Amino acid sequence: MSNVIVIGDGLLAQEVATLAEQTGHSVTTFLYGGMDRSTQIGQVPEFLREMANRVEIIVEASIAHRQEKQAVLAHLNDRFVGSDEPILSAVLNASATEVGSWSRHPVNVVGWAAIPPLVDSGVFELMPGKHSSANSIALARDFLASLGKDPVLVEDTVGGVFPRIIANLVNEAAFTLTEQVAEAEDIDTAMKLGTNYPYGPLAWGDRIGLDQVVGILTALGEAYGQDRYRVAPRLAQLAQAGHWGKASGQGFYTYPTE
Amino acid sequence: MILGNAEVRTIGVIGSGVMGSGIAQVAAQSGYAVRLFDVDETLLEKAVGSIAGFLRRAAEKGKLTPEAAENALTRITTTLSLGECEPCDLVIEAAPESIGIKESLFRELSSIVRSDAILATNTSTLGVTQIAAAATYPERVVGMHFFNPAPLMKLVEVIAGADTSDEVIGTVIETARHMGKNPVRAKDTPGFIVNRVARPFYLEALRLLQDGIASPETIDLLVRKGGGFRMGPFELMDLIGIDVNYAASRSVYEQYFQEPRFRPSILQQRMVDSRHLGRKSGRGWYRYDEET
Numbered sequence: 001m002s003n004v005i006v007i008g009d010g011l012l013a014q015e016v017a018t019l020a021e022q023t024g025h026s027v028t029t030f031l032y033g034g035m036d037r038s039t040q041i042g043q044v045p046e047f048l049r050e051m052a053n054r055v056e057i058i059v060e061a062s063i064a065h066r067q068e069k070q071a072v073l074a075h076l077n078d079r080f081v082g083s084d085e086p087i088l089s090a091v092l093n094a095s096a097t098e099v100g101s102w103s104r105h106p107v108n109v110v111g112w113a114a115i116p117p118l119v120d121s122g123v124f125e126l127m128p129g130k131h132s133s134a135n136s137i138a139l140a141r142d143f144l145a146s147l148g149k150d151p152v153l154v155e156d157t158v159g160g161v162f163p164r165i166i167a168n169l170v171n172e173a174a175f176t177l178t179e180q181v182a183e184a185e186d187i188d189t190a191m192k193l194g195t196n197y198p199y200g201p202l203a204w205g206d207r208i209g210l211d212q213v214v215g216i217l218t219a220l221g222e223a224y225g226q227d228r229y230r231v232a233p234r235l236a237q238l239a240q241a242g243h244w245g246k247a248s249g250q251g252f253y254t255y256p257t258e
Numbered sequence: 259m260i261l262g263n264a265e266v267r268t269i270g271v272i273g274s275g276v277m278g279s280g281i282a283q284v285a286a287q288s289g290y291a292v293r294l295f296d297v298d299e300t301l302l303e304k305a306v307g308s309i310a311g312f313l314r315r316a317a318e319k320g321k322l323t324p325e326a327a328e329n330a331l332t333r334i335t336t337t338l339s340l341g342e343c344e345p346c347d348l349v350i351e352a353a354p355e356s357i358g359i360k361e362s363l364f365r366e367l368s369s370i371v372r373s374d375a376i377l378a379t380n381t382s383t384l385g386v387t388q389i390a391a392a393a394t395y396p397e398r399v400v401g402m403h404f405f406n407p408a409p410l411m412k413l414v415e416v417i418a419g420a421d422t423s424d425e426v427i428g429t430v431i432e433t434a435r436h437m438g439k440n441p442v443r444a445k446d447t448p449g450f451i452v453n454r455v456a457r458p459f460y461l462e463a464l465r466l467l468q469d470g471i472a473s474p475e476t477i478d479l480l481v482r483k484g485g486g487f488r489m490g491p492f493e494l495m496d497l498i499g500i501d502v503n504y505a506a507s508r509s510v511y512e513q514y515f516q517e518p519r520f521r522p523s524i525l526q527q528r529m530v531d532s533r534h535l536g537r538k539s540g541r542g543w544y545r546y547d548e549e550t
Contacts, residue, residue: 035297036446073494096368096520114484115484120485120486121417121483121484122483122484123480123483123484125480125484131280132548142506150483152476152479152480154471154472154476154480155469155470155471155472156364157466157469157471159483161466161471161476161477161480161484162480162481162484162485163470164462164466165458165459165463165491166464166485168458168460168461168462169458170454170520171458171459172454172457172519173455174453175452175519176455177308177445178453179329179445179447180445181377181441181444181445181447181450181451182442182444182445185290185441186442186443186444187442187451189413189440190413190415190442190444190451190455191451191452191456193405193412193440194405194411194413194415194451194452195452196487196488196489197487198485198486198487199486201455210323224465225518227517227518228519228521229519230519235529
């Protein structure tokens with residue numbers, strides 16, 4: 001079992017941290033943005049300074065804003081000078097190779113991907129970057145496997161495989177809602193009953209976090225073309241308003257406050 | 259003139275293919291008198307045969323009583339004459355997806371049914387508004403989109419054309435509920451809800467394959483195991499038929515004036531060109547023939 005730090009801004013980071021704790025790792029977590037609005041990215045250096053134990057695995061899942069992901073990498077660069085802990089970077093908004101280019105140690109950076117809820121998932125996507133070392137890849141693979149899910153090797157790409165597909169389903173459902181083709185509940189019902197989707201795409205987006213979905217789409221747009229990955233106006237507006245879904249009490253749907 | 263307020267008792271079904279016979283069965287099982295029309299007598303006989311077989315198997319499995327199965331079957335009258343739809347309160351058209359065929363059917367039906375009867379189309383790719391425009395009373399024309407297999411799939415998309423009255427929508431929603439379905443209301447837009455929102459499921463998977471990120475097997479595995487989908491995109495394309503899926507992609511893409519999000523993939527086209535259409539042809543993204 002390893003000393004793990006998890007840094008991220010969404011449910012994905014939170015669920016990975018929980019999963020690591022449940023599987024016996026010693027986990028220290030820094031959540032900001034959609035998961036904890038009381039903290040800010042600027043506090044990462046302080047968080048890293050307070051790490052008492054030697055860190056063996058670093059998991060990064062900053063999805064909503066690419067510049068924040070870059071900032072996290074910069075802070076990690078400052079803290080882990082000349083060290084060789086693997087950095088498992090969620091590729092949802094930047095490929096492992098690109099994240100590697102932001103790191104002083106690209107050999108340490110290995111990409112991974114998944115989409116919440118992880119309880120439904122039996123796999124992690126494992127995406128080595130162009131510079132990932134064999135040792136880092138092996139450590140990343142072992143760590144993901146230790147969480148009780150099968151690591152599946154795929155080529156490095158921004159958005160991963162499953163998160164890219166889901167983000168685009170949420171976006172198309174959001175376009176359908178924007179254009180007032182149907183009510184939100186009816187769109188979700190139609191996709192569950194008409195084509196056996198496990199969740200309605202709008203409710204799923206609310207669960208993942210709409211800031212996260214927008215983060216994936218925006219990164220895909222930068223990489224593969226703004227036209228195809230244009231964020232639906234309704235989705236963009238909710239994200240701008242801070243209505244990020246279930247965790248914030250309001251998204252496509254309204255959730256009772258706990 | 260009352261628009262769609264009359265209680266629906268008799269339902270006409272136009273076309274006795276897979277969808278038409280499925281809809282006729284659902285209607286008959288729900289207690290409606292059904293007039294099933296087709297131009298082809300052989301198809302009508304085949305349809306009744308398959309409905310009888312379905313009902314018999316359902317009765318054997320204890321899903322309905324033998325009497326209920328028998329009663330459902332006796333409620334269906336087949337006809338080769340469109341005029342026999344005269345007493346229908348609701349006519350559901352499930353003819354081939356050709357705008358010419360549908361326009362002439364709706365024109366003809368307009369002069370056959372009562373002025374308060376509802377004319378519904380089961381189209382999945384054509385515009386309800388365009389079909390409605392051929393009818394005498396477009397306000398009484400509505401989309402009623404069932405999913406295959408109609409007796410099992412719970413969803414019905416109820417589509418309002420530009421002129422469809424709210425009363426007609428209300429009656430069709432009520433009728434769908436009475437059939438044990440879960441109706442959802444949608445505006446007349448390409449692909450309605452399901453065939454539109456599902457596009458990225460296939461198109462993003464095809465893009466990932468084209469870019470060499472992962473194989474069809476790996477993408478399917480990640481989608482199935484990554485979040486509880488019953489089938490991955492490539493398995494589903496093989497089941498639906500790659501040609502059918504490609505046609506749906508093209509239809510939505512063209513109708514949205516080549517919106518880039520809906521752009522079909524060259525990989526779909528190549529599969530169709532090679533006649534590897536999925537399960538039905540023994541080979542698609544996967545092989546289903548015996549030598550493998």
